[in-house]
Amino acid sequence: MRSLIRLSPIVVLVAPAVALAGEKEEAEHTRLSEEMSRLASRNAWRGVENSYQKMLALERKGVVLTYTDHFLAAQAASALGDVTVTHARASRARDATSDAGERQEAEAWVGQIESSYGPVALKVPPKYAESVSFEIATMPFNPEHRAVYQAAQARLLAGESYEGLLPLGSYSFGTETFDISANSDFNAPLRVAFDPGGSVQADTLIAYVGPRLDLGGALSSAGDPASTNEPAGFWGAGLRAGLGAEVGLRGGVGVLVEVGYHSLASAEEGDLAGVVVTDTGLTAGEALGVVNSDTALRAGYSWLAATWRPVPAVSIAAGPVYSIGSGSAQGTGDGLASYDSYNAEIRAGGVSGGLTWITPAAVGPVAVGVSALGGAQSDTSRWYTWGQLALTITPVGRDG
Amino acid sequence: MILGFCLSFALALTTSASAAEIAVSERGHASNPAWSPNGDFLAFEVNDYAGSVSLYVVKVSNGSPVGQPSKASIPGQSSSFGNGGSVASNTAWHPDNLAIFEGSAAGGSSRLYFLSPGGAAPAQLLTTAQINGDLSWPEISPDGMKIAFVSDTSGDGDIYIWDRASNAVTPAVQSPYSEMAPAYSKSGRLVYSRKNQGGQDLFTWEGSGKPVALVGGNGDQTRPIWVDDTVVFFSNERGEDHWDVVSSTGPGQKRTIARDVRLPVRSSPAISADGRWVAFASSDPELGGYVYFVSTDGTRSAKYQTNLVAAGEPAIIQAGGRTFLAFTALPGEGANWRQLHIEDVTNIVN
Numbered sequence: 001m002r003s004l005i006r007l008s009p010i011v012v013l014v015a016p017a018v019a020l021a022g023e024k025e026e027a028e029h030t031r032l033s034e035e036m037s038r039l040a041s042r043n044a045w046r047g048v049e050n051s052y053q054k055m056l057a058l059e060r061k062g063v064v065l066t067y068t069d070h071f072l073a074a075q076a077a078s079a080l081g082d083v084t085v086t087h088a089r090a091s092r093a094r095d096a097t098s099d100a101g102e103r104q105e106a107e108a109w110v111g112q113i114e115s116s117y118g119p120v121a122l123k124v125p126p127k128y129a130e131s132v133s134f135e136i137a138t139m140p141f142n143p144e145h146r147a148v149y150q151a152a153q154a155r156l157l158a159g160e161s162y163e164g165l166l167p168l169g170s171y172s173f174g175t176e177t178f179d180i181s182a183n184s185d186f187n188a189p190l191r192v193a194f195d196p197g198g199s200v201q202a203d204t205l206i207a208y209v210g211p212r213l214d215l216g217g218a219l220s221s222a223g224d225p226a227s228t229n230e231p232a233g234f235w236g237a238g239l240r241a242g243l244g245a246e247v248g249l250r251g252g253v254g255v256l257v258e259v260g261y262h263s264l265a266s267a268e269e270g271d272l273a274g275v276v277v278t279d280t281g282l283t284a285g286e287a288l289g290v291v292n293s294d295t296a297l298r299a300g301y302s303w304l305a306a307t308w309r310p311v312p313a314v315s316i317a318a319g320p321v322y323s324i325g326s327g328s329a330q331g332t333g334d335g336l337a338s339y340d341s342y343n344a345e346i347r348a349g350g351v352s353g354g355l356t357w358i359t360p361a362a363v364g365p366v367a368v369g370v371s372a373l374g375g376a377q378s379d380t381s382r383w384y385t386w387g388q389l390a391l392t393i394t395p396v397g398r399d400g
Numbered sequence: 401m402i403l404g405f406c407l408s409f410a411l412a413l414t415t416s417a418s419a420a421e422i423a424v425s426e427r428g429h430a431s432n433p434a435w436s437p438n439g440d441f442l443a444f445e446v447n448d449y450a451g452s453v454s455l456y457v458v459k460v461s462n463g464s465p466v467g468q469p470s471k472a473s474i475p476g477q478s479s480s481f482g483n484g485g486s487v488a489s490n491t492a493w494h495p496d497n498l499a500i501f502e503g504s505a506a507g508g509s510s511r512l513y514f515l516s517p518g519g520a521a522p523a524q525l526l527t528t529a530q531i532n533g534d535l536s537w538p539e540i541s542p543d544g545m546k547i548a549f550v551s552d553t554s555g556d557g558d559i560y561i562w563d564r565a566s567n568a569v570t571p572a573v574q575s576p577y578s579e580m581a582p583a584y585s586k587s588g589r590l591v592y593s594r595k596n597q598g599g600q601d602l603f604t605w606e607g608s609g610k611p612v613a614l615v616g617g618n619g620d621q622t623r624p625i626w627v628d629d630t631v632v633f634f635s636n637e638r639g640e641d642h643w644d645v646v647s648s649t650g651p652g653q654k655r656t657i658a659r660d661v662r663l664p665v666r667s668s669p670a671i672s673a674d675g676r677w678v679a680f681a682s683s684d685p686e687l688g689g690y691v692y693f694v695s696t697d698g699t700r701s702a703k704y705q706t707n708l709v710a711a712g713e714p715a716i717i718q719a720g721g722r723t724f725l726a727f728t729a730l731p732g733e734g735a736n737w738r739q740l741h742i743e744d745v746t747n748i749v750n
Contacts, residue, residue, distance in 0.1 A: 139564045141498060141514045143527045146567050 022062070029055060029063045040072045045079035048072055067097035071106060083148050084164035087113045087186070116145065117165035118180035119189035122156060122173060125208070126312055127365050127396040129159025131196050137170035137177075156194075163189065210365050210395030212246040212256050214373060220264040220386035222297065222327065230381060231329035231342050234295050236266030240373075240388045242303065246395050252309040256317060259302045262325070262386070266295035297384075299325020303352050313360075315394060318353030321375055323384075348384050350377030356392050367396045419706065419727075419741035422458055422465045430740040431665040431713050433726035434491040436499070439719025441517045442726055443491040443499050444469075444740050447665070455488035455501055457517045463724045463744045472515050472522050474503040488513070488522075490537065490666050495544040500525060502536050510534040512549055531560055531569045539582045539590075548572060548582040548590060559592060559605075573605050583668065585626040593622045593633075602633060602648070615648045625668040627675040627696050634663060645669050645680055647696065658694050660684060662712040670714040671696070672723065677749045679714035679725060688712075691727050693749050702748045706741070709733055722746045 032051045039047035052073035059065050074089035087110060094106035124132050134156045140146050145167035152162045156173075170179050174194050184190070221235035242260025305319030328343045354373030361368040369392040377384045424430075428448035435442055439460065446454045456469035472488050487510070491501040494514075503522065504510040512535045513522040525547070526535065533553030540547050545564045550557045557578035562569050573579050575594065582592040588607055591614065593600040601616035602624050615621050617637045624633040627647070635646040635654075645658040661680040664670075670679040677693050688710040693702045708729035715726045725745045728738040 138496075139567055141494075141525055142523050143525070143530075144523075150567065 025058050025061050025063050029058050033069060036069065036072050040075065045076040048076035049080065052076065065096065067093050067099070067102050070096055074109070081147050081151070083113060083117060083144070087165060114186060115182050117167055118184035119186050120166050120180065121163045121189045121191045123161040123193040124156055124159055125194065126159065128194050128196055132156050132159060132194055133172070133174060135172045140167050140169065206247060207250050208248040208395040210246060211393060212244045212258055213242070213393035214258065214371055214390040215241045216388050216390030218262065218386050218388040220297065220384065223383040223385070225382045227381065233382065234266050234329055236264045236295065238263035238265055240390070242301070246307065248307065248309065248395065254307040256305050256307055257303070259300065262299050262301050262323060264297035295329045297325060297327045297346065299323040299346060305353060313358050315356040315358060317356065318351065320349065321352035321377060322349045323377060346379050348377035348379040350375055356394060358394060362396050365396055366393050369394055419743035420464050422469060422740040422742065424456055424469055426454055427737060428454070429738040430728045431738065432489065432667050433713060433715040433728070433740055434493060435715055435717035435726065436493045436497050437495055438497065439717040439724065441497065442742070445489050453487040453489045455491065457499060457515065459517065460742065462720065463722065463742050465742065474505060474513055474522050492538040492540050494540050500538040500540060500547060502538065510536055512538050526562060526569060537580055537582060539584055541584045541588060542586050548584065550580055550582070559590070573611055581623045581668070583625050591624040591626065591631050593624065602631065612651065614651055615654055623668040625671055627671055630696070632657070632669045632671060632678060632696065634669065643683065645678055657696065657698060658692065664713045667713065667715070670716050672716045672749065673718040677716065679716050681712040681714060685710070691725060704743065704745055704748055709735070710738070723749050
């Protein structure tokens, strides 16, 4: 009870705020509806479209759009030449009303579109982007149908996939042909993937597959050890080169495996090696008679990563990495007394990942990219971290 | 009055019959019948001579109308803008059984429309973004892949071509004069009339290069149509009220096929599909009850007695092994409006 009493002022403060927000949104919806009607009466369809887009934002906040909202928006889409969106909005208008007349009006429009068009999902694998061919057997007489066809054609010839409506007719897509007939199932678009070799087929799970190469300089750091009887931390530059394979699935997700070589060469000689510690002016290493070895790491690695290509030009990868190699360094955390040269085998596991920008440059099925990669690994004694700027070769493709 | 077909009679037949009448409730003169390529449909106009011209299409089976003619209502036809009536006229049939015609809503521009009989309402064929101005005289290439038409977008009527494969509109024939009535040959040549200060003359165009003058002369040489490599056209070279059917086999060549014919409202000479016959009516009221046929080589002739008055506007089709004649005529002396009729004339012209 006491807690309720304590909360009540908060409730009192919050409740009106929520109600006020809803009213504001409804008021804005009303204003937009009136604005949309005015614009529609003047055939200002771009303005209607803008108003509808604002309404959709309100809808995400819980505002319920009306038949008129969707219907005018469908008219705007029609006037702007997008029959796919027109169909979707007319369908929403039909579903948004219980008025028989309105429902009949919207249903008639939907039916008219569905008797003249059919839905398709035409995919162009990026590796074929330059060689797409798409033709309708006979050009429609209706200018609206021609416009829809030509818009789809332009998109496909630009190497992009097309999901939407096409006017009735026979089409050739690569060496394959397909027909769009009246009253198709609008919930099951005809799916065709382009293949110039004639093997046009339904969607496959594998969208792309090919070699993966990452080659570039890396800055690496071996952190301070957990114990004092090991060489202190050091860092340096080196080479990191990996070769493997990458496979992508529909939707842009994929996986890559890579094995490679990672080196570090440091100018450091150890934390005390160069320090003048004696009256003779000798350094610690000289005083102790230690023959400096290279401060270096040389390791082979294997990397397994999940990949995601949100857009054709970007690939994100992340996954476990494991390295086996050797390292050499001088000195320990115990100071001068234990100064020595150390060589050891290193086994370190961790995570590696990065971002790849895939350039438009492609050679056959592979594209050239630039990657920023990094990783963090541990051998339970210390952390090894690194960053790399790499030239990347990766399979062409995003989602097939 | 001398009729050209009297020039060379090898055979003359006279047949009378009672043709099937195709009536519409709309008041006006039926005119300009145009058969679809397979004879399944017949388009015709009803002109009230008060500014409105309506286009109707009727299904035809074995020479008889099936059902009532349907009116082609162009979009915006009932617009309250403007003072004039709407016009839908001058049908050219596409091989796909589509009617291509000129249409203008009241007060609007003349544009080209297409209509699939029994299908959706007519829609514009070309957008103003493709070609501006008033569009007229649609003419379809034999393969259906090109449509020639006239646009006044440049100020004078010029001939443009819409290429169906590419959806491109390109100028074909342009001049300071008005071009009109283009007609395709089977090989893709165009013949058309050009109106200059001295009347209309005929030119041909091969699809590229400059047009070539075909025939000129006094008066108008107009509404040409091809019969193989011969052009058949109307000419009033003998005087404004004397229209003849004339043929030309090449530049400067003319041969009169028939004299003093009744000039149709818009159409070219009516030629049978096999190119053997040209049909026409006489401008002589005394002979207005007949539709005449003359073979295009001038060796044969025949006439069909309609038992009607002021027959005219003939159109011939060969379908299902029969030859059918569509024509218009007044039902009797003093009647107000011409009606459309269909008659099987197989026995006359075969």
